[in-house]
Amino acid sequence: MVWWGSSLLLPTLFLASHVGASVDLTLLANLRITDPQRFFLTCVSGEAGAGRSSDPPLLLEKDDRIVRTFPPGQPLYLARNGSHQVTLRGFSKPSDLVGVFSCVGGAGARRTRVLYVHNSPGAHLFPDKVTHTVNKGDTAVLSAHVHKEKQTDVIWKNNGSYFNTLDWQEADDGRFQLQLQNVQPPSSGIYSATYLEASPLGSAFFRLIVRGCGAGRWGPGCVKDCPGCLHGGVCHDHDGECVCPPGFTGTRCEQACREGRFGQSCQEQCPGTAGCRGLTFCLPDPYGCSCGSGWRGSQCQEACAPGHFGADCRLQCQCQNGGTCDRFSGCVCPSGWHGVHCEKSDRIPQILSMATEVEFNIGTMPRINCAAAGNPFPVRGSMKLRKPDGTMLLSTKVIVEPDRTTAEFEVPSLTLGDSGFWECRVSTSGGQDSRRFKVNVKVPPVPLTAPRLLAKQSRQLVVSPLVSFSGDGPISSVRLHYRPQDSTIAWSAIVVDPSENVTLMNLKPKTGYNVRVQLSRPGEGGEGGWGPSALMTTDCPEPLLQPWLESWHVEGPDRLRVSWSLPSVPLSGDGFLLRLWDGARGQERRENISFPQARTALLTGLTPGTHYQLDVRLYHCTLLGPASPPAHVHLPPSGRPTLGRMG
Known part of the structure; x- marks a missing residue:
């Protein structure tokens, strides 16, 4: 039996998948395996630095908040292959596979959820296409074809709640269709088509992803232009980046991976000898899921028809000038031609070797360089640089070499509004070319908190420089500045390791110091402003003089007068501390003499008949100097006073 969850759970399930669109995270389902006991799902992270001890681990689980089945006969279990890959196994029956699965990866604000929807191969209804990604305001059409006909109505649900009913006779060419006009982001979610009174296990399940902007737009207010994603890439409505299909890479998905490769840098290899055949790839929203490049069909095991290529074989080659169609990468151009369709002659100017970001x-x-080649050769004035706001910059310097012309552009002072896609353009009598690249404008880090004092001595301060900060990382340098309080002298500065505590040395005793931190990030102008300063005060100087006991006089069973002396040098101290130790009872008594000129003291309330060990120390502030050589004193139970003398 299957039942439907409450739509109140949807914000947790679906909105989380929009965080961190550029995270390199792929959820793989091997549809070649039909035996539930052998079926498995794998989640792969290609993130640089993934697996650090501070990062949360990859998670892969069945998400039953919308589609629920009876618990599996045995618990599902995870097998981890290092920190970059996790596999979910332990399925026992076909119903265990039906529903929604999620993989969660990345850290902090880049934590991302990738979803996969699995349909039963034996269902009454089956989706023509499981994942649908549309733009805000588009019309979405969900189509379920009849696999096992029943003469009952078809119920459509959205995220587990009733949505629409179709009469069984409304099937068109063996398909039931749901048309959603002017869709908005809240329309995103899991849709299902089910015959009335049939088991929901026989339903067709769909996933609808609605971008937050219209076609070709992204950003707050949807006022920014997308970069023109190629080969089926989808422009993310939050950051304008292209989420590339499996098998393609680059800022605009312009570059094909080698056959059998996937990941944002083509760094992952499809497992086994069959390559990517039979695999479904699910990527961060707004892409969704598809077959790998060169494959199509409900089980991703059909090769593309001639003239088609890419994920799900959705793209047509349309090669020109003798180009041939490769079902994995598209047009393969003959010598003398280039471009997506081999439509550009090598005589046409071409932008060369630009960084994509x-x-x-x-x-x-900064100075930004653009290099181009062509016939005729590009010259000064034929190359321009376009900023995201449409401003055109002219080159200030041109270097002509045998194989290229390099134009140098001096960019005015950058603001945060300059972040986005810039474009280098070249135009000659032979034609035109352009290349987009992404510019990220970063804010240098500024400490939000002052450094912390951990310990102090008379001439040292132990400081923790680790602080929270605003702005952008990573932190490349930490400077600790300090100087005496109310001083006008220049600040002293040292470069420190933020992960280690720092000891400031050779300071003045009993002096307040202002201490502050400056952070830097990589690149020119990466130095941030000063953080708030903390006032840290060194301790008093440690007393170095060692007193000695001159004599002691037992004036009664519980009274003892003690006398001591000091070397004849200038005195630096606040008083004396007399200590009596009763070794038999394990007890100590301390007597504070707060007059530094004192040389004698009367101790009362002692225990008659006790052996004491006696010493005296000079103290300054909270610091104790060296103890005098000890004396051993015996208080009689009663009787006459006694006199003791050292030496």
Whole structure:
């Protein structure tokens, strides 16, 4: 039996999948395996630095908040292959596979959820396509074809709640369709089509993803242009990045991976000798799921028809000028031609070897270079640089080499509004070319908290420089500055390791110091402003003089007068501490003499008949100097006073 969860759970389930669109996370389902006991799902993270002890681990689980079945006969279990891969196994029957599975990876604000929806191969209804990604305001059409006909109505549900009913006779060419006009992001979710009074296990399950902007737009207010994602890539409506299909990479998904490769840098290899055949790839929203490049069909085991290529074989080659179609990468161009369709002659100018993404600090004025070749050769004035706001910059310097022309552009002081896609353009009588690249403008880090004092001595301060900060990391340098309180002298500065405590040495005793931190990030202009300062005061100087006991006089069974002396040098201290130790009872008595000129003291309330060990120390502030050589004193139970003398 299957039942449907409450839609109140949806914000947790679906909105989480929109966080961190650029996370390199792939959920794989091997549809070649039909035996539930051998079936498994694998989640792979290609994130740099993934698996650090501070990062949460990859999670892979069945998410039963929308589609629930009876618990499996045995608990599902995870097998981890290092920190970058996790596999879910332990299925026992076909119903265990039906429903929604999720993989969660990444850290902090980049924590991302990838979803996969599995349909039963023996269902009454089966989706023509499981994942549908549409733009805000589009019309979405969900189509379920009849696999096992029943002469009852078909119920459509959205996230487990009733949505619509179709009469069984409304099937068109063996298909039931649900048309959703002017869709909005809240329309996203899990949809299902089920014959009335049939087991929901026989349903067709769909996933609808609605981008937060119209076609070709992204950002707050949807006012920014998408970069023009190629080969089926989808523009993320939050950051404008292209989420590339499996088998393609690059800022615009312009570059094909080698056959059998996937991941944002083509770093992952499809398992086994069959390569990517039979695998479904699920990527972060708004992409969703598809077959690998070169494959199509409900089980991703059908090769593309001639002239088609890419994920799900959705793309047509349309090769020109003698190009041939490769079902994995698209058009393979003959010598003398290039471009997606081999439509560009090598005589046409071409932008060369540009970085796809660069980073600068706010307020800097960087120099950006664009190189191009062609016939005729590009010259000064034929190359321009376009900023995201449409401003065109002209080159300030041009270097002509035998195989290229390089134009240098001096960029005015950068602001946060300059973040986005820039474009290098070249135009000659032979034609035009352009290349987009992403510029990230970063804000240098500024400490939000002052450094902490951990310990102090008369001439040292032990400081923790680790502070929270605003702005952007990573932190490349930490400077600790300090100087005496109310001083106008220059600050002293040292470069420190933020992970280790720092000892400031050779300071003045009993002096307040202002201590503050400055952080830097990589690149020119990466130095941030000063953080708040903390006032830290060194301790008093340690007393170095060692007193000695001159004599003691037992004036009664519980009274003892003690006399001591000091060397004849200038005195630096606040008083004396006399200590009597009763070794038999394990008890200690301390007597504080707060007058530094004192040389004698009367101790009362002692225990008659006790052997004491006696010493005296000079103290200054809270610091004790060296103890005098000890004396051993015996208080008689009663009787006459006695006199003791050292030496």
